[in-house]
Structures are given as C-alpha cells and as structure tokens.
Amino acid sequence: MNRAKPEVLFVCVHNAGRSQMAAALLRHHALGRVTVRSAGSAPAAEVNPAAAAALAEWGLDIGNAVPSKLTTEDVEVSDVVVTMGCGDTCPVFPGKRYLDWDLEDPAGQGVDAVRPIRDDIDRRVRGLLAELLDRPA
Template sequence: MSESRPSVLFVCVHNAGRSQMAAGFVRALSGGAVEVRSAGSMPAEHINPAAVEAMAEVGVDLRGEQPKVLTEDAVQASDVVITMGCGDACPYYPGKRYEDWKLDDPAGQGVEAVRPIRDEIRTRVEDLLASLGVTAVSVPSNR
C-alpha cells in the first residue's frame, strides 16, 4: 500500500466561514500533501461572501465551495479533527487527534472584520501543517 496523506477535517456550525477558510488554506499551503474536508453541524446555504472575498485577497479561491453536512464517515476518515465552535454536535472517536480552535465567528461580518480571523486561521493552519510534517508552500497573491 502506498504511503497515505494525513487527513484533516474542519468543523463549525454553518460550514460557511471559518472551516471553509481553514480548508482553503490547507489545500493551498499543503500543495496537495494533506487531504482536507470541512463540514458543519447545521450547514448554511452558501459560503459567507466576506470570507470568499477575504480569501481571494490572499490568493485562495473559495467560490466553488459549498457548505456540507457533518457526517460520522467524515470524522472516521480523518486523522485530525479541528472544531470551531460546533459544541456537542461534533462526534468523538477514540484515536483521533482533536483540536478546538477558539475563533471569532465571521457570520454577518464585513470583510474588514473577517480579515483578522482569516489571518489567525492561516497562522494556525501553518502550525498544523508543521505538526503533520508538511512544509507549507507559498500561495500567490492576486493583489
């Protein structure tokens, strides 16, 4: 069997802001070295437009993403589960690495308020990748 990539699942309530930004950063910064999923306990209909705009500013395109419902299969298939305020809705499985990232919720916020949340998520994702032994690649900026 070939060496498998580490897999990470980001979970928040609506899967429309924080978890989507984190997943976008993992996809961009890992260069495909990490399998990434995101989901919500109560997914919204659309991704937060301010989160899409804030990520586009740093060269990460979330326009094609959709909020997804959290499933037990997604948790079981992931090595690391990062929760962002999903409370008791997050299933727990022994043997998984769990982290809870306390982050402000970008819901209903403008892009100015979302930028510092985005930057905090990027820092945490870079630390997460380092802990997985993955060297972050540079993300081109579209500015």
C-alpha cells in the first residue's frame, strides 16, 4: 500500500448482509482513517433486515444502504479485498491483498442468528484495522 489512507473492499454475493455489516463496522472503527467500499457479484434489492437490526443494536444504521454491483474498478482501487462467499466471481489483480472470510450467510435468518455473525465480523474487522494502521509510513 503506497497511499496514506488504505482502501478496503468487502465482497459477498448479494451485498446485503455480511459485506454491508463489515463495511459499516470498519467505517465506525476506522474513524475516517480507511476508505471502505462494499459490493456484490449478484446484489440484492435491499439490505438484509436482520443484518440492519443487528447493527442498529450497536447504534449503526445500514437501513438505507443500497447493495451495489461489484466492478473491476472497485477491485483495482482497493488495497485489500475481503471476500465472504463470492468464490471465483471476484476479479484478481496482482499486488492486491485478498482475504477470504468464511462466514455464515445471514440470508433468511432472524436477528438472533445474525448477532453471532455480526460479532465474528466485528472481531475480524478490528484485527484487519489493527494490521492496516500498524504499517510503516
């Protein structure tokens, strides 16, 4: 990463649950020190209501977020690409750091089932943020 501000892209198939939660959590914890994007290979029409409810419990609002289509440009401008179940539909570019987080899909689940997914994502996001900010200038 040659920029002063690292760029992270979270990708899941529908960009409605996992990647939306991860993006919101990283934005929250990073306090503007990281540029954050999320996208999906086959975006849903809206954000997963249970994912939105789980984040709302922590005071984070993704209810108005709009799932977006993954583009080659999204990947090109990112320093780190975190995939969450999109498999081989994500373009690969040399020099990018790719992480694959094996996370349960919150689709079709209630908020009680989504809370542990949210908590797992939060732990991973905090770890990633610590790595990103603890790098040589």
